[in-house]
Amino acid sequence: MNHPTSLWKANISNQTALWQRMGCEALSIKGEGWLQSLSWPYKLWPESGKTALTIRDLVEAQPHLHARTRVPFWSQNEVTLPWQQQMPPVSSEQILMYQGLQDQPQTPRQQNPKGIRLNSVQTPSQLYAWWQICEQAFAYEIDIQVIQHLARQADLLLLLAEKDNEAVGTAILFTTGQVAGLHQLGVAQAAQGQGVARAMMHQLLAIAGECRAQWMTLQASSKGLGLYEQLGFSRQGVVRNYSPKNTELA
Known part of the structure; x- marks a missing residue:
């Protein structure tokens, strides 16, 4: 495709x-x-x-x-x-964007100079932190029961970024067919401007490749558009x- x-x-x-x-x-x-x-x-x-x-x-x-x-x-x-x-x-x-994962350099996930770790949400405290950060990052109310429901989906990754044991970012990675869709990539206000989103993206691209997806897709706001273009994403609509x-x- x-x-x-x-x-x-x-x-x-x-x-x-x-x-x-x-x-x-x-x-x-x-x-x-x-x-x-x-x-x-x-x-x-x-x-x-x-x-x-x-x-x-x-x-x-x-x-x-x-x-x-x-x-x-x-x-x-x-x-x-x-x-x-x-x-x-x-x-x-939002701008629809995509990137082929087959052309991504095979960088080990553990190589992360920013010290950011992406973990699947497993505990109630992680889920609550995810919900708080995502609401803050996107400046709108999110139904926490919807997030609880998504956390139980076996083929969906609800990911929390942590640095020095502090939650700093959120993301959803949802694979359908050959596409890994990235959603709700958000960074806590206190951690913005520190390269957190870029560090998360490098790991997210690696995770998507591990899920055997051929493409990553997303919908970019004007705020995140520059970063995605720097990372090689193309506009498509x-x-x-x-x-x-x-x-x-x-």
């Missing part, structure tokens, strides 16, 4: 598969199949990844959406489609998230 369109779809599929693991319900909206988060991350997305509906259609069909609901619309190669220009203001936006509650119907 090395065709750009296939990799783009694989990135989206990995992301939506993780949302499903977090808990969702199936809906039929104007004849289309949709999935809706039961709590955080408060997503409402088309089951096929494609839709002919607009935000206005969704508001009319689902008037009682949660105030924090966000609807993602994906565009390959960061193109803004004509109908998207008529959308309400974007709530948030954009996901724009819209809030139906910000849509005014005439």
Whole structure:
């Protein structure tokens, strides 16, 4: 799987598969199949990844959406489609990125000059630290019960970064097919600006290779975009998230 369109779809599929693991319900909206988060991350997305509906259609069909609901619309190669220009203001936006793991240098995980260690979350105290840091790093509320549920998934890695026995970072690594999707990479405020995210990324790439994935995918915010590009990740599209509650119907 090395065709750009296939990799783009694989990135989206990995992301939506993780949302499903977090808990969702199936809906039929104007004849289309949709999935809706039961709590955080408060997503409402088309089951096929494609839709002919607009935000206005969704508001009319689902008037009682949660105030924090966000609807993602994906565009390959960061193109803004004509109908998207008529959308309400974007709530948030991330760049879809990927990198081939087969070209990564085989660096032993233990070689880490920053002294950062990535460990799977195993204990309640580790899970609580993960939850606190991730909320702090992303500046939004996270349902801790969702994190508890993810920690029990055998094919998903909930990872806590530690330095000098202090928790300093979070990450989720979720493998689907040949893709290892990276999610919720966050650094505690007190540890930011110290190269923690870069040190974590080197280990995450090694772990993904150990999981026999061929590609790593992620969705980068503007804050993390520079680091990912420095590490060799390529852009492949954009996901724009819209809030139906910000849509005014005439």
